[in-house]
Structure formats: structure tokens, C-alpha cells
Amino acid sequence: MIRVHLDGEIREVGKGTPLSTLVPGQPAGCAVAIIRPATQEQEKTGSITVSTTAGEITIELAGREVDILEHPEAEKSLALHWTDRYAAAFGPFLSDVRPERKPRLYERGDVILGCGGYDPKTSYLIFSKSRHLADHGADETGGVIGRVVSGKAVLDRWATGDRVTKAEPVISWADTSRSFTTTDMTLTLEEGMQIVTRVDMMAQGYAPERITTEAAGSVEHLLLALNSGRFTIGRATSTHILDQKLVGTDVPSQFKRPRREGTVTVRTGGPSVGGVYIYRADVPSSPAHSVVGQVVHGIELVKLAKEGDILSTQVIPSRIDLLGLPLEEAKEVAANRGIALAIDKDSADRIVVSQEPGTTLDVLAERSAKVTTAPFAQVVDIVLDDARAPESCIVFRKITGLAEHDAGMMPAFFVFDDVYLFKPKIPTTVKIYPENCPTDEVPAASLAITNDSRKGTGLVGVRLSANREFGPTSEPFEGTNIIGRVIDTGKLKSVKERQTVYIREVNQ
Template sequence: MEVFLDGERVEVPAGSRLGDLLPGRDPQCSVAVIRPVLEEAAESQEVRFVTTAGDMVVEVADPDVVSRLFRPGLAERLRLHWQDRYAAAFGPFESGVRPAREPGRYERGDVILGCGGYDPTQSYLIFARMRHTADYGAQADGGVIGRVVTGRGLLDRIANGDRVIEVERIFRRADRSHAVITRDADFPLEEGMLVVSYVEAEVQGFGADGIDTRAARSVEHFLLSVQSGRFRIGRSSSTHVVDPHLVPTKVPAEFSGPRLEGTVTVRTAGKSSGAVYIYTQGVSASPAHTVVGRVVHGIELVRFAGDNDLLAIRAEPEQFDLVGFTLAEAEAAAARRGVALTADAAGGDRVVVGQTPATTLEVLADGAVKVATQPPDQVISVTLEEAAAPRSVTIFREVTGLKHHAVGKMPLVFRFEDVSLFKPKIGKGVGIIPENVPTGEVPAFTLAMTNDSRRGAGMVGVRSLPNAEFGPTSEPLTGTNIIGKVLDAEKLDTMREGTTVYVREVK
């Protein structure tokens, strides 16, 4: 039988299960399984174009266009008539378009109804490949009748000789009775099912026509959020889903715009600052949201997913962050991305502790990056007890930079006998409540933070010897929050007071 996996037709044996179709799937991630809908029940705004190069799904803005334009026999007229770097046109066919004889502005993925020679009998469906301005013989509103929501990569693969084989409406947007969100590998597949296994987003400012770095910092936050390849829905609503796992984080408001379906934003103000939103229904722009991208594949999965669902997600481009790599690894990674790398020192085992430019879009736009490195004996490894001391660990990651990079840093301010003390900069008003307070002897190499019960709140320390009276920061045990363990504390013996100590979290 045939099913559609992420826009591609796939033949599977009868009786196949979801696990057979996706053997390498992360079992924690949900997928959308959408059953076929009877034609008479499918009052859909989504249309699938089956072409000789692959499949695309177009969301049509006006439901009337679906019934008026996409009639039986249309596919027979849709052959690639012309193409250039900006667009590809299929036709000709007859339509009721009234050409305005003026140019329109288009975005990648827009589907335009236009005509050749301003003659409606020579109409075309034009698929925009990149942002551009052109006169396609469209109506005064620009003639955009829809947008490609699945299979957008096909726009770059269409070639001479390609044609549309079939045009078909698919499931109703709001009809959840035909859609199932599941993680069950034994879920039975049926003929004609549509399976959507991941979400793909293209970031703001990145496209075939160049790189715009005006939203580089907010885009970097989004790329960090999805670095693991996962989007965890903390809350879903009728208009959007939210991943709040990096809340709170200060993110600059760089690009305001309407939040259309598929738009990805980051909240820049309020208690949820740093949360990432994906919209399933259009709403107006908000000064508290900055646009960081838009979904180019998998909006169906987002649309039907619910609270606590974990979605597989990809971002284009991938984050470019070399911090934490050895210099040899960084050089190889930069070469793969076509980026020229300059280091402050030689030595393949040196650890990258900083990069300039700091954001992915700026690096890719420049085509070059400079890295700061340290010898490996200047980087200590720690494990953190997030389950036992969630707030203290969160604060530690924030103030050291481990929240944003694989290597953080903190100043070594004092060393005496078996104690090493660090004083990371903690903002005013940050409360360090007592948690994971020891009740007996504290083992050697335990990493701890002084809580708000003592004047030295925020001090971080480690002891090389066990102690049953004082914690690693030399405070009484009641003033000590245990946050983890130092794995290679012997490195501290060579470090002097006033130096910066670099720290790597081992998970």
C-alpha cells in the first residue's frame, strides 16, 4: 500500500506499523498520522500537487479558490512552462484573473495566479523561489493565492520537463477526527495515510537571495532552543504552541511582523521572555514578540500536537557554535560549512572558549570566524544535580554561560588549604533559596553555591577534602546548596587567584 511520509510517496507492505516506516525515529518524539478524508467531507484549504519531481502541499488563502480553480482536469494543463532563479510557472490554463499591469512583491513559497501577456486565457500558477518583485499579470492585490507549507525544497529541484501529475485536496485544517498524534511504534498504517515526522523551520534573514543579519541575536536564541533537535510543547492553544524551556532569557526585539500560520517567534518581554512560539493560526504583530523564522515543513504536526508533546525539529541553517570544540574539531567543522577560521594560538587539543562573530548568521554572512582558545588543563569538567537543586543549577548555568554554550567561565577569587572559591556575577534580585542542603559529611570535590541564608550568597566553591562541619564555600551546611561535582579538581592546583576558570558540563 502507499502512504505519504513527509511529503514523499512510500510503498509499504500491507499491515505495516509506524515503527516499520520510521525505524530510526526517536521514540520520545510524537508524529502526526492523518487518515484519508472522503472528498465530500474535505472542505480543505490545503491542496497537494503531485509532480514528476516530488510532492508539494499548498495552503490556499481563500477557500473559494479551491472550488473555483482546482477543478478536475487542471493537472493536465500544468506543465513547467518557464522558470528562472526567481520563480517557476506551470500552465497555461484559463482563469478569471484580472491583470493589474503592475509589479507585486513576493516571498519564497508564495503561489501566484498570473497570466502571460495580460491574457486570462493564458494563466499560470507561479511558485516563487525567493523574495523578489515582478509583474506576473496578476490582480491588484499581487495575486498570491496560497503558500507552500510542505515540500518547499522541491522549488529548487524543479527542472525542464517536469509537470504536475495530480492535484488533490487533503484533510480539513480543523478536523481533528482524522488526525492522530502518537509515539506508538505499533500504530497500524492504512492506505493513503499522511505521516508527518518532523518540523523544519527556515530562520529569519536566511535565504537563497542572501543573508540578512538584522535579526541575528534573536535567531541565535531560537537556534540554541532547538539545538537538541527537539521542540517540547509546554502549552498549546487554538493559535500557537510554546516551548518555554529557556525561560527566562533576555532576547532583543529585532524583527516585528504579523504572526501568520507557520511563523516562529520568540517572546521578548514579560515572565515568558525567551519562550519560542510556533503559530498555527494567523494573529496580528506584537511588540513583545520578535519573528525568528517560519515553518517550511510539518505544520500539520504542529497544528494537531498538544501539551507536553515532544516534536522533532530541524532548523536551516544549523547553529554555528564552536565553543567547547577542540581546535582541531573546530577547524574541521568550519571547513565543512565553508567558513575560514582564525585561532589565537596553535595546538589541536586547545579548547575553544569564544568565537567572533558570536551569531550563526553573522558568521555565515562573513564567511569567516575568529576563535579564542585555552589549553585543556584550564578547563574543568563538572556534573550538575539538576533534579536535586533545579533553581541553583539554573542560576549557575546562567551566570557562567553554560546556558548558552558548552563551555562557561567564572573568576577564581580565593584559594586556601583545600578550598577554591569562585564569584560569578549574579544580578540583583536573584533569589538563591536553600535546596539540596547537606545533612552530613560533604564528600571531596563537591561543587556548591552559598544560598540566601548567608551574606556571601552566590559564592561557588569546591573542597579537595571531605568536611562534616563546613560546606565547599566554607559556610555552615545550612547555608550550602549542593549543585554538583568537579571531575578533575586537580587542575585547580595550578591556577592562581584572579584567573578565569573555564568550566564544561558533562551530562
């Protein structure tokens, strides 16, 4: 048998065991980090990862060695002894502290070596939870041995019974010749290997016991971008990795802070606006970036990942978006999340078409939400043709709300004969280039959008019968982009001008 580390936990497997046996549930195509033990033995950084029963933190050491953190029996000595609103202390243990008996000013995240009753035999590792002035029995330097740079939310979660379970130095990334990412599940496991399968992030403003909404809008963008559980690396540099899924999407500028290792941001201005960044190294704050979260597990995978890799991700909390759900299902989701629902009309044959508040953090902070529903008879199902009209489909989803939710809406503009025209609000900066224009006959129930070659750009139309001369928006073929089709056309027959029509995208 050999011992390997899987996401921080020790596992014993037989010699020659393939990676697939250890991670049978790994999402297809998602890379894992493989760290061979030689890399860690060769060189250490000035940081250490500390696993506790409430979560994982990374400490950037201030130069002083603290043997208790790497001692094999650390978990027996480092149990939470006390905690309050200002600090949390783990211990006691023996140290060589010479207490100065003088109060010092500490910042959130400072890690202090101090002692109780000025006795080195009862020394503690003290984690500062907020800015405060105190005498923690530290030496003349103030006793700050390091700073928490990743996982600060864990500091607020510690409670009676929590303890340190493991402390390991962060490996040097100067030489990663023996560490890499892979999707090869046939890889043979080796003694001492570390395998990191996912990246977990805590959203800015979220903690189980307290939720703040200073970044609610930009956090919602993060939850939407990573709703699939995948971070696709479109760019990888020495300081960050970037997911470009939602590049081009406007994001509110809300929470500017220094971007430290493990910080997650969204870009709020510039060429990659809407992109999601995870930082590998500390960089200054930027007016074009809003902080939306912090990596709490898997920073090794972030550091080793390369351009083109897809990482399995989880954001805490998960998104609350009830739009497009049948009302009964929405009620079940809300109940499971502890959310009280105010419903305009409670009936089993209805679907949610609006939710207030619209962001997850606001809903969780208020523990309630108000939903507007519509009967299924007024919700039109459509299929979009991404293969033939990818750019036009992206535009359509943005202007109808389908890019963000499972249900969208369009205002009816004009109805005549078997033609139904809709006029969603479209920004002047959006371009709709000719794409998938018909050349022969437009089939019945085709869904189309007028391109920029005509004055009515952005007009959406459906024609219930086939036509060889005009498209669904009553434009010539060269001005018509076919983007999909309507499934239940019968529901359109009751649509009146100026009526809001709700739509839902389905796969067929």
C-alpha cells in the same frame, strides 16, 4: 499492498504493516501525525499545499478555484518556465483568462493567474517574489488567486529545472476525530493515510544564496532551544503551541511581524519570556514577540499536536557553536560549513573557549569566525547534580555560560589552603533558594554555590578535602547548596586569584 503518504512522499507497504516499519528512525518519544483520508474527503479549507523540487509552500486561496493545482497531471504542466528578481512563473497551461492588458501592483507572496503574450493557451501560475508593478496578462481583477502563507523562502530558491511535484488541499481541522498524534509504533497503517513525522523550520534571515542578520540574536535562542531536535509542548491553544524549555531566558527584541500560520517566534517580554511559539492560525504582531522562523514542512503535525506531545524538529541552518570543542574538532566543523577560522594559537592540545561572532547567522554571513583557545590543562571538567539540586544547577549554568555553550568560565575570587572560591556575575533578580544542603560531611571535590540565606549569595566554591563543619564556599551547611563535583582537581592547584578558569560539563 496499500499506499500511504510519508512526509509528502507516496510509499507502498503491505497490509497490516505497523507504523514502526515505515518510520524506523523516528526519535523515541516523538509523536507523529496520523491523518486518515476520510478527514480530507469530508472538508477542505481555503488553503492548498504545493510541493516543489525546491521545497514546500502553502497557498491561502482567494476564493477562485484553480483546477491546474489539483489536476493529476499537474507536475507535467507546472515546471518553472522563467524566474527573475521579481517573480517566478510555472507553466504553460490552458486557462480561461481574459487579459486586461494593464499593469498591476503585486506584493511578495501573491500568486497570480496570468498568461504570456495575452494568450490563455499559454497561461502561467506566477509567484511574486517582491513588491513590483507589472502586467502579467491577468484579468481585470489583477489575477491574484491566493497568497503564500508558509514557505516563502522557497520562492527565492527556485531555479531552472524546478517543478511542482504535488498539490493537495489542506485538511479541515474543525473535525479531527479521525486525525491525531501518536507515539504508538504498533499502529496499523491504512490505505491513504498521511503520516507526518517532523517539523522543519527555516530560520528568519536565512536563505542558501543570501543571509541577513536582522534577527541573529533571537534566532540563536531558537537554535539553542531546539538544539536537541525536540519541541516539547508545554501549552497548546487554538492559535499556537509553546515550548517552555528556556522560559526565563532574556532574548533580544529584533524582528516584529504579523504572526501567520506556521510562523515561529520567541517571546521577548512577559511571563513566558524565552519561550518558543509555533502558530497554528494567523494573529497580529506583538511587541513581546520576535519572529525567528517559518515552518516549511509539518504544519499538519503542529496543528494536531496536543499538550505534552514532543515533536521531532529541524531548524535550517543548524547551530554553529564551537565553544567547548577540541580545536581539531572545531576546525573540522568549520571546514564542513565553509567557515574560515582565525585561531589565536593553533595547537592540537587546546580547546575553544571563545567564538566571535557569537551567533550562527553572523558567522554564516561573514563566512569566518575568530576563536580563542586555552590548553586542556586549564579546562576543568565538572559533573552537575541535577537530580538533587535542579534549580541551583540551572542558575549555575546560566551564570557561567554552560546554559548556552559546552564551555563556561568563572573568575577566581579567593584561594586559600585547599579552598577555591569563584565569583561569577549574577543578576540581582536571580534567586538561589536552599537546596541539597549538606547535613553531615561534605565530600572532597564537592562543587557548591552559596544560597540566599547568606550575604555571599552566588559565590561558587570547591574544597579539595572533606569537611564536617563548612561547605566548599566556607559557609555553614545551611547556606551551602551542593551542585556537583570537580573531576580533575589537580588542575585547580595552579589557579591564581583573578584568573579566569574555564569549565566543561561532562556526564558520568
